[in-house]
Amino acid sequence: xxxxxxxxxxxxxxxxxxxxxxxxxxxxxxxxxxxxxxxxxxxxxxxxxxxxxxxxxxxxxxxxxxxxxxxxxxxxxxxxxxxxxxxxxxxxxxxxxxxxxxxxxxxxxxxxxxxxxxxxxxxxxxxxxxxxxxxxxxxxxxxxxxxxxxxxxxxxxxxxxxxxxxxxxxxxxxxxxxxxxxxxxxxxxxxxxx
Amino acid sequence: xxxxxxxxxxxxxxxxxxxxxxxxxxxxxxxxxxxxxxxxxxxxxxxxxxxxxxxxxxxxxxxxxxxxxxxxxxxxxxxxxxxxxxxxxxxxxxxxxxxxxxxxxxxxxxxxxxxxxxxxxxxxxxxxxxxxxxxxxxxxxxxxxxxxxxxxxxxxxxxxxxxxxxxxxxxxxxxxxxxxxxxxxxxxxxxxxx
Numbered sequence: 562x563x564x565x566x567x568x569x570x571x572x573x574x575x576x577x578x579x580x581x582x583x584x585x586x587x588x589x590x591x592x593x594x595x596x597x598x599x600x601x602x603x604x605x606x607x608x609x610x611x612x613x614x615x616x617x618x619x620x621x622x623x624x625x626x627x628x629x630x631x632x633x634x635x636x637x638x639x640x641x642x643x644x645x646x647x648x649x650x651x652x653x654x655x656x657x658x659x660x661x662x663x664x665x666x667x668x669x670x671x672x673x674x675x676x677x678x679x680x681x682x683x684x685x686x687x688x689x690x691x692x693x694x695x696x697x698x699x700x701x702x703x704x705x706x707x708x709x710x711x712x713x714x715x716x717x718x719x720x721x722x723x724x725x726x727x728x729x730x731x732x733x734x735x736x737x738x739x740x741x742x743x744x745x746x747x748x749x750x751x752x753x754x755x
Numbered sequence: 756x757x758x759x760x761x762x763x764x765x766x767x768x769x770x771x772x773x774x775x776x777x778x779x780x781x782x783x784x785x786x787x788x789x790x791x792x793x794x795x796x797x798x799x800x801x802x803x804x805x806x807x808x809x810x811x812x813x814x815x816x817x818x819x820x821x822x823x824x825x826x827x828x829x830x831x832x833x834x835x836x837x838x839x840x841x842x843x844x845x846x847x848x849x850x851x852x853x854x855x856x857x858x859x860x861x862x863x864x865x866x867x868x869x870x871x872x873x874x875x876x877x878x879x880x881x882x883x884x885x886x887x888x889x890x891x892x893x894x895x896x897x898x899x900x901x902x903x904x905x906x907x908x909x910x911x912x913x914x915x916x917x918x919x920x921x922x923x924x925x926x927x928x929x930x931x932x933x934x935x936x937x938x939x940x941x942x943x944x945x946x947x948x949x
Contacts, residue, residue: 626821642787
């Protein structure tokens with residue numbers, strides 16, 4: 562992996578750690594958004610996935626939306642689709658592909674869904690998100706692409722928590738995963754990068 | 756108001772109506788996103804608000820995020836902040852500005868909030884959103900800017916439902932409101948524009 566200096570610098574300067582394992586990037590990625598930084602991120606995803614044929618970018622609300630939208634500009638303005646979170650007890654709806662995710666951060670199970678209108682057979686889909694930890698959201702997104710009989714041609718995340726197992730499992734499955742930054746461990750409030 | 760032909764054409768071709776008053780734009784604005792269209796929207800907001808001093812764009816998750824992020828590129832990459840929705844019974848948190856909104860579409864009351872770190876005194880804030888109907892979300896966002904002692908210098912929405920009272924109330928308050936398209940009425944499944 563290349564050193565993503567612009568991103569690491571930003572995390573070190575404006576981010577933070579909340580023990581035991583929360584990486585705080587709410588000042589530039591998932592509450593307040595630094596649009597120039599997102600453009601740098603988009604360009605970097607283009608550098609890594611740009612040789613592939615990509616028909617659509619799939620992400621999940623809310624924090625994936627800005628990343629996916631800005632990045633799509635570097636992929637010839639392909640459509641972006643964001644999966645929506647629904648209450649776990651919401652009735653099934655045959656107009657949607659549905660999958661269940663467990664959020665370790667929020668300690669709740671939730672349902673995510675995408676309208677069947679927006680994921681099609683044989684489409685080449687790039688999945689993007691801000692974080693990869695246990696891989697639950699990513700697995701749900703992949704599951705829905707599979708239900709639609711599309712192809713996941715790549716998964717791009719801004720920050721991978723290398724000390725949780727999502728990344729390892731995806732690589733073992735042969736998924737074309739690109740993490741711009743991998744945090745290997747958190748110790749005494751400090752981040753260590755791979 | 757100028758005729759926003761590119762937008763009306765898109766709504767007529769790819770949008771739809773769900774009686775009695777839902778305007779369906781999930782194919783390009785709030786589930787699947789047409790990034791080229793969002794760039795046209797961003798440019799148009801720039802044309803309308805570009806002469807103002809704007810420090811920050813404020814919106815609300817989820818459908819406002821893409822609009823605000825793409826638009827910020829035309830406002831010299833000012834930071835975007837998106838308000839988050841929280842369950843109505845979530846405990847108060849003094850680190851956040853909070854306001855309560857009632858969604859007529861979803862028939863639920865919800866709490867929205869923004870970290871106090873990201874709205875500051877005397878900041879000039881442009882509020883952007885996809886829809887303006889009864890104005891609940893907009894009023895919440897304005898309320899939080901007020902709590903922060905900032906200035907709302909403008910409110911921009913892609914589609915105003917002119918047959919509901921949000922727009923009228925904002926104009927009566929003297930708010931600098933720009934709606935790219937105003938739908939005056941819906942009749943027999945057809946949209947009529949102002």
